[in-house]
Amino acid sequence: MNFYLTYVLVASALFAFTALFTLFALYSERKISAFIQDRLGPMEVGKYGSLQAFADILKMLQKEFIIPTAADKILFILAPIIIFVSVYLGFAALPWAPGLIPASLNLGIFYIFAVLSIETLGILMAGWGSNNKYALLGSMRSVAQMVSYEIPTGLSILSVVMISQSLNLQEITIRQGILSSEAVNFLGIYDVKAIGGILSWNVFQAPHLIIAYIIYFIASLAECNRAPFDIPEAESELIGGFHVEYSGLRFAFIFLAEYSMMFLVGMIGVVLFLGGWNSPLPNMGSVSLANWTTGIGWGIFWILLKTLSVVAMQIWIRWTLPRFRVDQLMSLCWKVLTPLAFLCMLISGIWRLTMM
């Protein structure tokens, strides 16, 4: 029975984490955007507006559930749940520290890729169920964008998987640090297994993965519907996209899904390309920093630090770049990112055969 209790505990811990992260990200997004636009941001609630996120949540909890009369009620109610659950399921296979992973699946990354594709279905459900032309247009745009950008994402993930020869995220991480059982080659030449640190990350093991990571990062922005790829939400054209009709707790769930998705794609990128929970500090002679900073506590610290920096970058990009037009978005995906990702995959194959 303890067996099932652990499952429930782990799942609730992950849920609590997504909720906490959303609160934190809400506040930091406001503060970062204010800094970029030379404003102060929230200052009223609490010291430096630090309680603003809690006030927002409190407001959302109090709001009434509004279901439009002509809406398809079942689809309308189910959609936010499906959107959130599909993102939340992805957290199950992510490694947090050496030996600390909720479910060490042999097919980890493939599983995450699969459950994230369910989110598109939830968005279509929301768009259709709302019975609102703006919602429908927003959801169509969103799905067209997500389905297209899944291709460069998938290909750049494949180029990493070809290098590390495993779909298990924990194994991919272990192969990028001092705990690896195989040789870790910096730039494919120098063996840095004993040194570890930043030199043994996948992007430095095979330098073409830097391009793959940039492709992955751009495509992941599009998959979370974040600016500059936020045409599904385009306030000036579509009011708010597929979630126009949602209010209260249901809207909160869509919001939670969006922010959890940001963290999820950031963390997948970190695990695949930037060493996961491995320490960035190398062993230098008698000062074995990498050995000292590897462990369960340090693992969680490093992966949180790396992922939160990636999330900060996503927020920074959102408030600096203007929105893409639909045709620009599609031509960027199909004419630039997809061929480049194919090239990366090809180089990975050659790299695997010749350098390793």
Added chain:
Amino acid sequence: MNTEQLIFYFFAALLLTSALMVVAMQNLVRSIFLFFVSLFSLAALYVFALADFIAITQVVIYVGGVLVLMLFAFMLSNKELLNSLQPIKTGFKFYQLTGIFICLAFLFILVSLNLQIDFSGLKWIKSSTTIKEIDNTTHNIGILSMTRYLLPFEVLSVFLMMALIGAAHLARKGNKI
């Protein structure tokens, strides 16, 4: 009954009811969304057969691809056209008799085979090695599709290439077709 059996019967029942409702439902969009439930429970049944790779591929291809495509086709098509499709004539028709007959024949074959076979004594079940839950099935699939099943694999890839070229040709604009 242990927990695994309970979960198995739950998904099997879910699959059957949702599949029946997909056919019987009048509202087309809802029936497409119900199709998602049946595809997902089919994926769960694949997991029970220890075919985790197939289960996940099922979700990626059918849920992320085919189902979204169906919804797109539905939402982009003319509403008048859909309305003319909506009413389904009730009452018994002669052509339904052939359908019923075929279904009954299949049921007869299945039941009679099930009664004749002694499952535990089958030769290929006894001789083959069993897969464990922790085995890496992807590894086997990769090696087998590059060695034993290389020809079907290559034929499939050529076939998909043909479909891609055809789609690109149809989508291309220009005066000559």
